[in-house]
Amino acid sequence: MSDGTPTKKAPYVVPIGPIHPALKEPVQFLFEMEGEVVKKADFAPGQTHRGIEWMGMHRNPVQIVHLTDRICGICGVTHSLAFARAVEQIVDIEVPARADYIRVIIAELERIQSHLLWAGVAAHELGFDTLFYLAWRVREESMDVIEYITGNRINYGLVQVGGVRRDIVPDQHPTIKKCLDGYRDLLGKMLNLFLNDTTISIRCKDTGLLTFEKALELSCVGPTARASGVVKDVRVDYPYSAYGDLDISPILPSAYGGGINGDVYDRIVVRLLEVAQSVEIIETCLKEMPDGPILWESKLPKLLSACKKAHGEAVGRHEAPRGECLHYVAMDGHEAPAMWKVKASSYSNLHSWIPMLEGEQLADVPIIVASIDPCLSCTDRVAVLRGVKRDLMTKEDLHRLSVEKTRRIQGC
Amino acid sequence: MNETILTPQELIDRFTRTFGDLVSDPRIQIRAEGAKKNPNTNIWMTITRDILKPAISMLKEISYPHLSVISGWDVGEELRMQYIFSIYFGERHGEYMVIFTVPLTKGDLVLPTITDIMPGALFTEREKQEMFGVTITDIPDGRRLFLPEDFPEGVYPLRKDETGIPDTMVKHLWEVGRPTNRPVPPVTEKEEEPKDDPEEKTVKNKENPSPEAEAKTDE
Numbered sequence: 104m105s106d107g108t109p110t111k112k113a114p115y116v117v118p119i120g121p122i123h124p125a126l127k128e129p130v131q132f133l134f135e136m137e138g139e140v141v142k143k144a145d146f147a148p149g150q151t152h153r154g155i156e157w158m159g160m161h162r163n164p165v166q167i168v169h170l171t172d173r174i175c176g177i178c179g180v181t182h183s184l185a186f187a188r189a190v191e192q193i194v195d196i197e198v199p200a201r202a203d204y205i206r207v208i209i210a211e212l213e214r215i216q217s218h219l220l221w222a223g224v225a226a227h228e229l230g231f232d233t234l235f236y237l238a239w240r241v242r243e244e245s246m247d248v249i250e251y252i253t254g255n256r257i258n259y260g261l262v263q264v265g266g267v268r269r270d271i272v273p274d275q276h277p278t279i280k281k282c283l284d285g286y287r288d289l290l291g292k293m294l295n296l297f298l299n300d301t302t303i304s305i306r307c308k309d310t311g312l313l314t315f316e317k318a319l320e321l322s323c324v325g326p327t328a329r330a331s332g333v334v335k336d337v338r339v340d341y342p343y344s345a346y347g348d349l350d351i352s353p354i355l356p357s358a359y360g361g362g363i364n365g366d367v368y369d370r371i372v373v374r375l376l377e378v379a380q381s382v383e384i385i386e387t388c389l390k391e392m393p394d395g396p397i398l399w400e401s402k403l404p405k406l407l408s409a410c411k412k413a414h415g416e417a418v419g420r421h422e423a424p425r426g427e428c429l430h431y432v433a434m435d436g437h438e439a440p441a442m443w444k445v446k447a448s449s450y451s452n453l454h455s456w457i458p459m460l461e462g463e464q465l466a467d468v469p470i471i472v473a474s475i476d477p478c479l480s481c482t483d484r485v486a487v488l489r490g491v492k493r494d495l496m497t498k499e500d501l502h503r504l505s506v507e508k509t510r511r512i513q514g515c
Numbered sequence: 516m517n518e519t520i521l522t523p524q525e526l527i528d529r530f531t532r533t534f535g536d537l538v539s540d541p542r543i544q545i546r547a548e549g550a551k552k553n554p555n556t557n558i559w560m561t562i563t564r565d566i567l568k569p570a571i572s573m574l575k576e577i578s579y580p581h582l583s584v585i586s587g588w589d590v591g592e593e594l595r596m597q598y599i600f601s602i603y604f605g606e607r608h609g610e611y612m613v614i615f616t617v618p619l620t621k622g623d624l625v626l627p628t629i630t631d632i633m634p635g636a637l638f639t640e641r642e643k644q645e646m647f648g649v650t651i652t653d654i655p656d657g658r659r660l661f662l663p664e665d666f667p668e669g670v671y672p673l674r675k676d677e678t679g680i681p682d683t684m685v686k687h688l689w690e691v692g693r694p695t696n697r698p699v700p701p702v703t704e705k706e707e708e709p710k711d712d713p714e715e716k717t718v719k720n721k722e723n724p725s726p727e728a729e730a731k732t733d734e
Contacts, residue, residue: 118546138675148660148661149659149660149661149662149663151665152662154672156673157672157673157680172727183519191546192546198548200549200550203548203549203550204549232606283556291674317579319579320533320633320634320635321635321637322581322582322583322633322636323635324581333605334604334605335604335605336618337610339607340601340603340604340605340606340607340608340609340610341548341549341555341601341604341608341609341610341612342549342554342555342608343546343548343555345548345549345550346547346548346549346607347547347548347551347552347553347555348549348550348553348561350550352607391550393550398689416597417544417557418560418583418599418612418614420558420583420612427581427583429583429599431597431599433588435590441588441590442587442588442673444586444587445586446583446586446599449634450584450638450639451583451584453638454635454638464602474567490658490680491567
């Protein structure tokens with residue numbers, strides 16, 4: 104990469120973002136450059152803060168479950184599952200086993216669509232747009248199945264405190280199975296296209312390195328950590344929902360035959376192989392799903408009054424497509440939780456950008472940034488208000504215009 | 516990871532033996548889910564600020580921990596900070612969550628940085644400074660993380676006392692008034708003709724058509 108030629112010029116600073124074509128979500132980067140080489144990297148998240156934790160502390164758990172769907176556009180079930188699990192521990196709710204299986208099925212479908220979305224973005228960042236179109240076209244099939252099960256493409260609204268809101272009936276199995284078979288047939292092609300392509304290999308191998316030690320020290324999670332050889336997968340390590348019943352093991356890049364380098368290429372390997380793993384998990388769950396109810400309590404007032412009486416604190420975790428997602432909830436006998444802390448997966452992974460980016464070329468920044476599959480809306484949650492853009496419109500003005508427009512459309 | 520794996524009780528015993536009274540309220544929370552009810556383990560311990568770093572170092576000796584996040588809970592007279600770790604990951608069904616609660620009195624909101632032991636803690640320590648007003652001593656990078664530059668000083672969004680978000684900073688959606696000075700939408704003229712048909716149809720179905728029909732055309 105860098106040939107180490109000393110330059111006479113002092114390092115100059117290149118800002119990228121908050122809004123930039125190479126970034127899919129707003130985040131600001133500052134690079135101190137020496138020639139084409141990044142000497143020092145820094146970034147400022149917080150550009151999409153919405154104050155969701157603060158909002159949650161003024162709402163009851165059932166309202167929050169639906170709010171959690173909206174933390175992230177891609178992880179529609181991750182946050183609601185983690186939050187529901189935390190509340191269930193405090194209130195001491197036993198989730199029916201069937202609901203646990205449905206939760207796992209939808210979480211794995213989400214992993215498939217998220218990893219394929221990422222694969223498309225990665226191909227696009229490398230300028231391989233045919234592959235980007237292919238990945239996003241096949242992703243639609245999982246989106247269709249998600250819609251078929253939950254009624255929505257995003258914001259599924261499936262998880263409820265104490266279970267799930269919709270059942271998966273045997274009549275639905277053929278459609279789901281057809282989709283899964285499609286992915287199984289496709290996987291070989293995807294692996295071949297991504298991993299045996301010369302351009303992708305040249306651009307991704309030894310790019311954006313994250314060593315095992317760094318990944319461990321920085322507490323990285325998910326495919327980013329696993330690509331660096333950290334054996335860590337909440338689904339395997341910490342039995343929850345129906346994952347405890349399954350015989351699965353974490354996927355490391357060595358599963359594809361190579362060594363573990365912790366580069367962008369390894370992250371592609373891990374994610375693609377996880378799609379295959381998810382297909383297997385869904386099939387097993389469909390087969391072994393026990394009969395029974397899907398909700399602990401279907402009457403919301405009863406559920407809410409149980410939540411209102413509860414005291415205590417708990418953590419709910421889930422292995423999201425990007426890694427561990429953790430919700431800490433404390434309840435003190437009021438309708439709204441006393442404290443709610445959301446730790447999204449990217450929160451743990453953003454740090455790893457700095458060791459990955461330093462010493463790389465500016466042109467490799469987009470693929471390295473994308474390689475951890477950053478989800479900034481997940482991470483940025485907490486700002487309560489923002490004055491933004493001193494000389495342009497204030498957010499209040501924009502918001503007012505937006506509300507007015509909604510009203511005009513509704514004609515009221 | 517390590518050669519011997521401690522049971523949750525052994526782990527707590529090791530902490531209480533080393534730190535004595537400074538560790539209080541240890542509890543093991545076990546949760547079993549799924550059809551096979553395989554249990555997962557959460558270990559909670561309340562520790563004082565002085566032994567925070569020794570406790571984390573000790574955890575590191577047992578097994579390299581993963582720091583999920585530092586959380587906080589404003590309970591009124593004190594602030595409880597939760598250091599949420601997990602150890603023994605990589606062992607199938609063997610991971611424990613270890614959660615240290617560090618209570619801080621409101622007059623003395625100071626914590627030592629743990630970034631020298633766990634470099635990944637920087638992010639969450641920066642967040643705790645801006646969200647709870649806790650001072651992290653020797654933090655290598657004390658800038659704000661999520662809050663914008665022009666966010667007022669001395670306001671800590673996740674606090675529940677007078678330093679929390681004041682009501683003046685909250686924008687209520689329902690307080691946004693209806694627009695008064697907007698131009699009339701250009702669709703009004705179109706509305707008259709198509710509106711007649713459905714109105715007549717609904718009117719016919721009803722029992723006393725005439726007064727309602729008149730009222731509606733007046734509108």
